[in-house]
Amino acid sequence: MAVGAGCCQNPVLMGAPDSADASRERTAAVVGFSVLLPGLGHWMAGRRRAALVWFALCQGLLMLGFALAGGTQQDFGFPFGLGGWQLIHVTLPELGNFLGTQFAVASWESADYGGRFPENLPLRGLGYLLSGASGVLACFCAAHAAGAVRRDRARAQLGRAAADTALPLDPGKAALASLLLPGLGHWLTGRRFKAKLLCATVLGLFLLGMVLGDFADFDRQRHPYYWVGQMFLGLPGWLVAFATSGARFSSVLPYQDAGLLFTTSAGFFNVIVALDAYQRAEQDLERVVRGKDAS
Numbered sequence: 001m002a003v004g005a006g007c008c009q010n011p012v013l014m015g016a017p018d019s020a021d022a023s024r025e026r027t028a029a030v031v032g033f034s035v036l037l038p039g040l041g042h043w044m045a046g047r048r049r050a051a052l053v054w055f056a057l058c059q060g061l062l063m064l065g066f067a068l069a070g071g072t073q074q075d076f077g078f079p080f081g082l083g084g085w086q087l088i089h090v091t092l093p094e095l096g097n098f099l100g101t102q103f104a105v106a107s108w109e110s111a112d113y114g115g116r117f118p119e120n121l122p123l124r125g126l127g128y129l130l131s132g133a134s135g136v137l138a139c140f141c142a143a144h145a146a147g148a149v150r151r152d153r154a155r156a157q158l159g160r161a162a163a164d165t166a167l168p169l170d171p172g173k174a175a176l177a178s179l180l181l182p183g184l185g186h187w188l189t190g191r192r193f194k195a196k197l198l199c200a201t202v203l204g205l206f207l208l209g210m211v212l213g214d215f216a217d218f219d220r221q222r223h224p225y226y227w228v229g230q231m232f233l234g235l236p237g238w239l240v241a242f243a244t245s246g247a248r249f250s251s252v253l254p255y256q257d258a259g260l261l262f263t264t265s266a267g268f269f270n271v272i273v274a275l276d277a278y279q280r281a282e283q284d285l286e287r288v289v290r291g292k293d294a295s
Contacts, residue, residue, distance in 0.1 A: 023153045027146045034142035037099045041145035050148070054141045058134045062100045065131025068123040071108025073131050076224045092228045096135035104131075125245040128220045129238055132231045140176050143278055147172020154285045168284035171277075178274035179234035185277025189284060198273050202266050206233055209262030210240065212255040216247035217263055229264035232271050237263075 026045075034041030039055030042048075066073060077091030089105040121127070147170045154167060174185035183199035186192075210217060218241040220227040230237055253259070 023149070026153075027149050030145040030149055031142045034138070034145045035096070035098060038097055038138040038141040041142060042148065045145055045149055045152070047145070047148055050144075054137075054144075058097050058138050058141065059100050061130045061137070062094065062097055062104055062134035065127040065129070065134065066104045066108050067127070068121070068130065069127030070121050070124065071104075071110045072121070072124065073128065074105050074108075074110050076220060077105075093135035093139075093231050094131050097138035100134070100138075125220075126242065128227075129241055132220075132227075133238060136179070136231050136234070140179055140274070143175040143274070144170075144172035147175065147278065147281070150282055150285060154289050157289045167288060169281050171279075171281035171285070174281035175274040175278040178270055178277055181236065182234070182270050182273050185274065186280065189277070189281050191280060202233070202270050202273060203236060205262050205269065206230075206237060206240075206266035209259040209264075209266065210244075212253070212259030212262065214247065214250075214253055214256075215240075215244045217256070217259050218244060223260055226260045226264045229267040232267035233263075234270060237267065 030041035030045050032041070033044050037055070038058035039051040039053070042051035042054055073091055073094060074089060077089055077095075079086045079089050081087045088102060091101055091105065094101045094104075150172075151167065151170050169185075169188050174189055177185040177188055181199060182202035183195035183197070185195075186198060187195035217223065218227065218230055218237070230241070
């Protein structure tokens, strides 16, 4: 089968274009490299410009976040090692940007450790949001790189017909769209009813939880573990967290714990929404390829 021009963008990961096993191996490779360092998977897949953009975005957010928060992100994590050797520092969700997080922890001493008061850092909350967003984006970077490989395989399978075929939305972009707005990936693939249902469900669950918590539940210092899940709601959650960063509890609320559960569940539910958007877009690509093969 002829190989289209799109496949030639992957000189490092080239394999038999018709082999499902080869495609899975290339996908696993770019996902693994992306988890190690955002942008590295795109680089290995031949997407050099996208690699630089992802690297600059994730590392820029991470370093700026650590600078604004005085490195206090590491106070919410813990070192992991064997014997007297500290191998890695586990800080979530920053750890999605694995090597970047290890570099940041090694480069910054926490304000707490330095004898300063974190409360005197006026932009500490913004710093947490930026560094946390870096880790979340790094996770979705892996999905974006995998989607690019899947789209290249479709072009290779179509061969010369690829130039005359309007391919559906890249699966990686469909997943990434869920960070901008839950359900947006489904909307862009033409699944309008499902998009509305998912958007209303995820955002409704999140907003209900915020109301039950008097809009003071999205706080890393008070609820660090719930905060990790809340961050996966994406841009809507980040904007709400920034807007309510000064909110404080005036009393113990009767449904405060339920509010935390709802907001955190909404964030993790959005991960499932993104995975479903990826799969639906991948199925659309498969249908195009099967249709051309049949003709």
